[in-house]
Each structure stands twice: as C-alpha cells, then as structure tokens.
Amino acid sequence: MTPRMRKLLEFTLDNLVWFMLVFVLAVFSALIPNYFQLGIFANIIEASSVLGVMSIGLALVIIAGHMDLSVESVAALSAMAVGILFCSAGIGLGIKLTPAWLAVPVSLALALAVGGLIGLFNGWLIVKVKMNAFIITLASYIWVRGIVLAVSGGRSAQDLAPAIRWFAIQRFIGLPLTAWIAILCFVLFSVIMAKTPFGRHLVMIGGNETATYRAGIRVTRYLILAFVLAGAIAGLSGWLLAIRTSGATANLGIGLLFNAFAAVVIGGVSLKGGVGALPGVYAGVLLLSAINTAINLMGLPAVYTQVIHGFLVLAAVLLDTFKTRLRQKLA
C-alpha cells in the first residue's frame, strides 16, 4: 500500500461517522419528501444543541475511563432552577432583574453552579472515596430527578424571561443562538482535548490510569475536574433546554441520557476509556437528530426511533471493531 493510500484510508477511518452523516443526509434528502431544505437542516442542528452539549460532558468522563449517568437529571434540575426563578407562569417566581439582560448571566451561572456542585459531589465520592462511578452516578440520576420533582411538586414553570428566551428566537446565519452555543462548546472542548495538557492527560488517564499516575500526573485532580466539568456542562444543557421549551416540566429531558450515550459511542468514543474525539461525538449527535427528523417527516410510528437508534449503536460498535482491526493490519 502506498503512503498516500494509507493516509487516505486513515483519514477515512478517523472521520467515518462524518461520512456516515453525509451519506444518511443524502439518502434522506433523496427519498423523503420535504427533507431537502435549509430549514430542515437548521432544525437538525437546532434540535441537537441540548443533546450535543450534554454529550460533551459525558464524553469527557468516558474518555477519562469513567462514566456519568447523572447528566440527564442534572440538566433537568438546572432547567427547573432556572425555570422557577425566571419564569412568570406556573410555579415560576418571575424574578425581574434590572437591567433585564442580567437574567442571562445570572441564570447561566445558576445552571452551571447547580451542575458543577453535583459533579463535584460525584467526583469526590468516586475519586476520593473510591466508590464505583456507575453506582454513584446512577444514585445521582435518581436523587437529582427526585429533587426536580420535590421542588416543582410535579408542576411546571412556564414563560421564561424574554431576555433569556432571546437565545432561542434570535438567529445568526439561519441558526438560533442556542445552536451556536452548542457549536462553540464543541469547538472549545475539541481544542481543549486536543491541544492542552488537560485534554491529553485525560486521554492518558482513560488509557492507563496507573501508568499516568506513575508518570507524575495528578490523576485525582484531573478526574475530579472531569466530573465537575461533566456536571457543569450538563447544567449548561439544562439551561439550553429551559430556553428551548420556554420553561421546565418535571419530566423535562427524560430519555436524553440514552441518546447521549448513543451519540458518544457512535462518535467513536470507546467505553473502555482513552479513545475518542469530540468532533466525532458532534457528528454522532447530528446523525441521531437527522434520523429523528426523518422519522418525524415520514410519520413512522415512534417505536421505530428506538429500534433504529439501537441498531445504529450496534452498527457503530461493529464499525469501531472493524476500524481497530483494520488499523492493526495497517500498523
């Protein structure tokens, strides 16, 4: 095999999920009436903003060799906290700040703080107390959702302050600002993961925690930071979710966790840790969103969504195995 051919093959393998996305979009555009239009593509990007942001945090923890099942409930709690304070209908208190735009940084800080604190709690128990990440974050998944229910009493907060809702209504190059926030997050964290010591160390920890520790890297600190970031990013996705739905209900975001896991796996992140890049995760999120939109437009019974998601994850894992074997042959 010529070096050029090898380079081309490696490039294809590295970006396989993007090629899959392009293929799927082309097939849907050709076969599904009304699919091929800019508005639908904008919808796909917009609808993937919440899931996309949540997947970033989840991917960080998985790359570091752990997992965080609490992100969905953390997003719901952040959304509910923002909803209760800044919505004017339902259980919303309708707090008004002067000037009105202050509601944006305050609500954002609140969402990030709620998520970050839960992430810190999870991280402390997992890293310092050495408890199992699966169990601890599963417990958080349950108790955090319980808090959402307890603080809301099962009721909803609606009519979010216009200054915050502005992000869902205002568009830039055809996309709402919430979608741009998600894109910016992916760019920022992709750079952090690829170009900074923090990102590289996180990958090393996920690959071999003991070897990384012996190399003098402060594993404990990095891992706790990864959990805090996962929590804070989930908080950000909750903030976006509240903006998107103009408030919060007690069941807001239910089901997002499994989609986030699907996106992360489809995006090429290994559940064993140490492998994965965020651009691939974004492609995975867009792929899921493209399929959901196709199902919406085809009017297929929704049960097929889960079947398709399930097979897609399976296909991604098979492809990943195929990629690994091909790489071994190339080496």
Place this chain on the structure above:
Amino acid sequence: MKRILLAAFAALAFGLSTFSSAFAETKGTVYYLVPTLLDEFQTGSVSALEMFLKQVGYEMKTLNADNKTDVQQSQMNDVIALKPAAIILAAVDFNALKPSIEAARAAGIPVSEFDRQITSTVSDFTSVAGTVEIGYVAADQAEKLLKAKNGEVKGKVLQVLGDPGDPYTLDIQKGFEEKMKAFPGVTIISLPAMQWEASNAGTIVSDQMLANPDIDLIFSHAAHLSVAAVASLEAAGKKPGDVMLMSSNGAPVGLDLIRKGWLNVEVEQPLYAQAAAIAMFMDKMVAKEEIKPGEYDVLGLKGVVTKEAWGPNIKIPGAAITKENVDNPAFWGNLKPPTATITSVK
C-alpha cells in the same frame, strides 16, 4: 447513655401512640395508586382526592408508580397486605393491573378506578371523564375551528400524541380520529412525543411546520406539550393566531396560553369533580352497598352513574375551555379548589 436511650424510646412510643389515636378518628385509610407525579393533572389529583376524602372522613396515602406497570403491581400487592379501607387506582396499564384488582377484591378490599377506565374486570366504582370522549370533545372543537377558518371542515391537523406506550393518549387519538373520519377534507398527521417530554413535542412542531407549512391546527394531548409547541412556533417567527392550537387535560399552563392568545381551546378533564365523585361514593364502596344508577350532582356538574359490565361507572363530561370561559374557577387549571364541602351519598 442507657437513660437517654430509654427516654428516647419512651418519647417514640408516646409519639406513635398519639399518631395511632389520630388515625383512629378516621373511617380508615384509603390508598391512592397514582401512575406518575411528573404530570400536573396527576399531582393535582393527589391533592384533590386527599381533600375530598378528608371531608368524608378518610385518610389518604399515595404511592407513585413512576409510570412503571411492574412497580404498580408490586404496590398493589403491598397495599393488599395492609388491608386498607379501599384502594383508588389510576392504572399505568389498563389491562396489566387486572389480576391485582381481582386479588384486592378477593381480599375484601374495594377498588375504585380513577380517571383511567378498566373494562376487562369488575371494579367497585369507576370515575372518569372518558379518554375516548375527550377525543370526541376535541374533534367537535376542531370541527368548529376549521370551519371558522376555512369556511368548511377541511385542512391539515398536526396531532402531537404523548408517549406511544401510554393507553391514555392512544384512547384520545382513537376518539379524535373516529369523529374526524366524517370529514374527508381533513388530513391528520399524528406523531408521538416520546415519554411525554416537552422538547420532543417542540422538535415535532418545528419539523412539521417546515414540511407542512399549511398546517391549520395543532392538537397536543397535554397542555405542557402545547407550551413547547408554542416555543417552537415563536422561534419560527409565528405570532399568536397564526396557527390554531388545541390541547387536552386543562392544566394551568394551557389556561395561561389561552390568556396569551396562543391556544384556542383546552379540553378539560373535570379533575375536581372526578375526585369528588370517588369520595362521595366511598362510604358505599367500603360498606359494600349498591351504587344506584342515575344522575348525581357532583360539584355542580351532572355526573351519570351507569351499571356497566365492569361495575358502577360515573362519567363526568370534559368541558371545552376557550377565551370566553377561561377564568371560570371551576376549571382545575385555575387552581382554586372548590370551597363547598361534599357529603357522602346515602
């Protein structure tokens, strides 16, 4: 230390005895098995049932099944072992709970169905607005709205269902589509919002408004789904009135949307009356006395009790809430519980 422990035990024993004597004053404990608390109608039903049962002398305890059939089955088994005065069941799954209902009744515990009608076995009492009937009321309203807009009953309707695994939404769909069949000029696009999650409804509306910009009416099966639908319409630059909207269950958020001009109609489930009816007939259920068919006044609404194959059944019709009557305090969405106390049916 020993003294402290003894004192603590004594205090605990005293507390428990006081607690028990407080219970002894009631006619008994009734368990309410609620399908979920992630829904304003269901949380509202807990407080309404508790209030009305207290007025007729019962204490109520609530168990939440989190929309899981197996959890509700286990709860039924546990409650049967506690031998309560009665069980009120709002079933997660209309059929799966049949053996549990039969087991409770065989143990001498009366079972009353609330809001969700179970026809596959006999219950002691059923209080419903009728989920299929809600679909009928919604169809009548859709007929009026489409006629007013297009001159005749024609056009495109986007029907946003709840979770496709929930018989509640499937029944409303059945009723709605059954009645709308009479109008061949009406196209209905039905899509489910998985797990009744609001952002899923928002995505459906965003996609469909692009694929079918000529949609005349959006009918969501719960008010909180309409909120997300409105958020999507707003993000797409629509103003109140550009697209007609309708939803069902009568939750407070739906009423707010009517006041803001976004929602045309909210089909209400008469939550207070449904709950009051159960309490009014509780003495009869517990005493295993016959519940006679006929018309009964339930909080000013006409409830009709009929003898069905599944036992006595009271049906209280749902009302259509519009801009004209939205502030009527009788609607549970206005969160003004009735001040008049109810009495047991003799």
